[in-house]
Amino acid sequence: MTTEDPDEAARRLAAVSLAADDPTGWFERLYAAAADGAALVPWDRGAPHPLLVDWADGRELGGGSALVVGFGPGFDAEFLAARGATTTAFDISPSAVAAVRGRFPGSSVDYRTADLLAPPPEFRQAFDLVLEVMTVQSMPPRYHPPATASVAGFVAPGGTLLVITMVAGDGAAAAGPPWPLTRPEIDAFGKDGLRPVAIERPEQRWWRAEFRHD
Numbered sequence: 118m119t120t121e122d123p124d125e126a127a128r129r130l131a132a133v134s135l136a137a138d139d140p141t142g143w144f145e146r147l148y149a150a151a152a153d154g155a156a157l158v159p160w161d162r163g164a165p166h167p168l169l170v171d172w173a174d175g176r177e178l179g180g181g182s183a184l185v186v187g188f189g190p191g192f193d194a195e196f197l198a199a200r201g202a203t204t205t206a207f208d209i210s211p212s213a214v215a216a217v218r219g220r221f222p223g224s225s226v227d228y229r230t231a232d233l234l235a236p237p238p239e240f241r242q243a244f245d246l247v248l249e250v251m252t253v254q255s256m257p258p259r260y261h262p263p264a265t266a267s268v269a270g271f272v273a274p275g276g277t278l279l280v281i282t283m284v285a286g287d288g289a290a291a292a293g294p295p296w297p298l299t300r301p302e303i304d305a306f307g308k309d310g311l312r313p314v315a316i317e318r319p320e321q322r323w324w325r326a327e328f329r330h331d
């Protein structure tokens with residue numbers, strides 16, 4: 118196992134991809150290295166995001182469909198499935214798909230490889246609940262508008278979008294990854310028939326934004 122700081126190792130991999138104008142290639146290299154025990158996945162918290170768990174508390178999620186964007190370690194997708202949602206989850210990295218299939222054998226989640234920047238047409242307005250946690254921010258800012266538009270477009274009429282992501286700092290944009298989101302970037306999810314229900318900063322570093330498709 119590597120002793121390099123996981124965030125630094127991820128940034129080093131990302132720098133190679135970004136220098137080649139490839140915003141996402143480093144994710145597959147990271148998950149493949151993690152599968153070989155040569156890297157750690159920095160965002161693998163071993164549990165669903167606490168702001169998702171808090172949001173879901175007391176809500177009825179069963180009976181509907183859910184889509185998890187950039188599922189990563191898979192805990193958020195498993196959480197929604199355990200709460201009764203028929204859950205689909207996608208990630209750009211085939212090794213991430215292989216990892217969750219190994220980690221959650223017998224899972225009811227439909228894990229797939231797909232690119233948020235060129236999503237499957239059948240995802241268009243197809244899900245009652247769409248969950249986006251830190252995927253848009255994992256790409257450089259110029260990719261945020263098309264990624265945001267894709268996320269918003271997944272929500273079915275009457276459905277809900279939940280975005281949990283980091284807050285961009287004041288001052289000059291830090292070198293990423295990640296590239297956390299500004300308030301205007303959060304507001305930008307309110308398109309394609311979506312209206313904001315609650316845009317919160319429950320913690321200093323985190324946005325939690327809920328939108329509804331009328």
Ligand SMILES: C[S@@+](CC[C@H](N)C(=O)[O-])C[C@H]1O[C@@H](n2cnc3c(N)ncnc32)[C@H](O)[C@@H]1O
Pocket residue numbers: 141144145160161162166186187188189190207208209210213231232233234249250251252255256
């Ligand atoms: C910072 S991680 C967050 C993972 C997970 N949502 C979480 O909260 O732990 C970003 C994830 O999005 C995936 N990803 C990045 N760009 C993507 C894209 N264009 N399409 C699909 N997945 C993408 C990465 O492979 C990675 O698993």
